[in-house]
Amino acid sequence: MRKTLPALLLASALASTVGATEPPPPDRPERPERTDRRDRPDRPDRRDDTQRPPRPGAQRYSLQQAMSDRAQLHTIAFSGLAFLTGDFAADTFLPPGKVSDYFGFQSLRDTDAVQGGHSPAFLTRIAFNTLAILNPAQRAELIQAAQAQQADVRRFALLRLPLIKAFRQTLERSGPAAKAPLNRAAVRAHSAALYELDGRIATKRAEAMARVLRGLNAEQRAQLARLKFGDSRTWPDAFEPPERRSLPHDIDVALMTHASELFAWQGGGLDADTYFCPERHAMYFGGFGLKTAPALGKQDFAISTALTGDAGADFLTLLNPTQRALIEALPDLQRPQLQEIAQLRRQIATELRRFLTGEKPDAAQIQALSRRYGELDGDLAFLYAQAFAQVGQSLSPAQRSALIQLRERSPHDPRDPTGPFLYAAPLDAAGLAEAERTQGFFDGR
Known part of the structure; x- marks a missing residue:
């Protein structure tokens, strides 16, 4: 039987590394090789997703699936791959929709x-369609909201940036991390403030x-x-609204x-x-920089829905048993926080929907729920x-190789x-200073 990709990678690295003593991890059943669409001369580069029928047996996503141990483990592992092979600059990338x-x-x-849904053109198409339905005054109202x-x-x-930097310092044992361990309470408090701000934006x-x-x-x-x-097949092509220019x-x-989002x-x-x-959570470790950043400015680029799971699984096979156990323990360790997060999200979303019927939601409750959400996400980030x-x-x-x-x-x-990025745009000097x-993430216990 042919060796799997991770085994081949590790074997190659061992062959070129002097003094490496760890044996490669055991093989796992291999997956069929994926064909790069660019190597298929019989298929055009640009796909018209509005005309394509659904794939039989295609993955149907749900909250239950997203929270499953398997999905969480492979997603965490993918973040680990991104973090351990990336840098601060890649860690900073974040799609604005998050x-x-x-x-x-x-x-x-x-x-x-x-x-x-994972083509960059997806958002553009539905946004253009929505804006085309709105009249100029309604579009102006959305622009004013965006500005405000x-x-x-x-x-x-x-x-987000100090947390990202602190986590990388923890890995590298650099800066304050060279003298003191990461402080869980400080991470939680900072994350709580971050999510409190997120709640205000949402409101x-x-x-x-x-x-x-x-x-x-x-x-x-x-x-x-x-x-x-x-069903994006029901979305016709729409013109760009003139206000954008x-x-x-x-x-x-x-x-x-x-x-x-409207x-x-x-x-x-x-x-x-x-x-x-x-x-969606603990978004500080470069996963979006590895997976999503390459799509920047490329309307024909389809972000692979298999990349996270496949690369995450491959990452785990390259670890030795002790290392792998550290990652495999995380779904269990985070389960209480993740379950509470799902409940909090539903409570926040319920309050926000009151606006649709002309009611006034409880802003103080949204802030309190958001702050708690941040504490829990801070816990996840600390564990990772x-x-x-x-x-x-x-x-x-x-x-490493x-x-x-x-x-x-x-x-x-x-x-x-x-x-480095501020979302998907270049980070300025003020951001680098921040x-x-x-x-404060390393002072005291």
């Missing part, structure tokens, strides 16, 4: 009937979108109803986010609002950082932006 994500758009992506929230949206991204966004939705006339409602949630980049991104919110429901993808650091510090030279080779197999282009504020 902020205040209580409006069903992630569910819209993951449950699309033709699996078109932008300072908080930027602040959210900046507040303002929901209020603005609900105001637009409540003002729709009968014809606009009928037009939206013809665009089916979960004069907007700064960050406001344009926010407008497109608002428009796509559609998902009115077309989905509470289950869609509550849903999260497996990689500790486990990844222990694994990373014990890797043999052969393992094999992991780098595994990373190199992920779709990428040497010309892609390398970061990232250095890590001392």
Whole structure:
């Protein structure tokens, strides 16, 4: 039987590494090799997902699946691969849609009937369709909402940076981490403040979108109803709204986010609002930098839905039993937090939906729930950082080489932006300075 990819990578690394003493991990049953679509001359590079029938037996995503031990283990392992083979710059990448994500758009992506949700064109198409249905005054209201929230949206991204830096210092035993261990309480407190801000952004966004939705006339409602949630084949091509041409980049991104979420919110429901993808939490370790950043600016780039699971599983096979046990323990360790997170998300989403009927949600409750959400996510991040650091510090030279080779197999282009990022845009000097504020994560116990 042929060796599996991880075994071949490790064997190659062992052959080129002097003094490596650890044997390669045992083989696991091999998966069929995937064919790169670019190597298929009989198929065009550009796919029209609106005309493609659903694949038989295709993965149907659900919250239960996202929270399953298998999905969580492979997602955590993928983050470990990204973290141990990446750098601070790659760790900083974050899709803007991961902020205040209580409006069903992630569910819209993951449950699309033709699996078109992970093409960069997916958001553009539904945003253009939604904006085309709105009148100029309604589009202006979304633009004003985007402008009003932008300072908080930027602040959210900046507040992530010290945590990202502290986790990398923990791995490298550099900076304050050279003298003191990572402080779990400090991580929790910082994450709580971050999510409290996220809750404020979500509340303002929901209020603005609900105001637009409540003002729709009968014809606009009928037009939206013809665009089916979960079936992008029903979305026709739509023209770019003229307002975009004069907007700064960050406001344009926010407008497109608002428009796509407005559609998902009115077309989905509470289950869609509550849903999260497996990689939604502890987003500090470079997983999005490895998986999503290569799609920047490429409308034809389809982000692989198999990459996380496949590369995560391969990562685990490259670890020795002691290292692998550290990662495999994490789904059990995080289970109470993850279950409570699902409950909190539903409570927050329920409050936000009150805006749709003209009610006023309990803003104080949203803030309290969001803060608790942040504490729990801080727990997950701390657990991951500790486990990844222990694994990373014990890797043999052969393992390091094999992991780098595994990373190199992920779709990428040497010309892609390398970061650091503020979301998906280049990070400025103020952001770099913010990232250095890590001392407080290592003081005391």
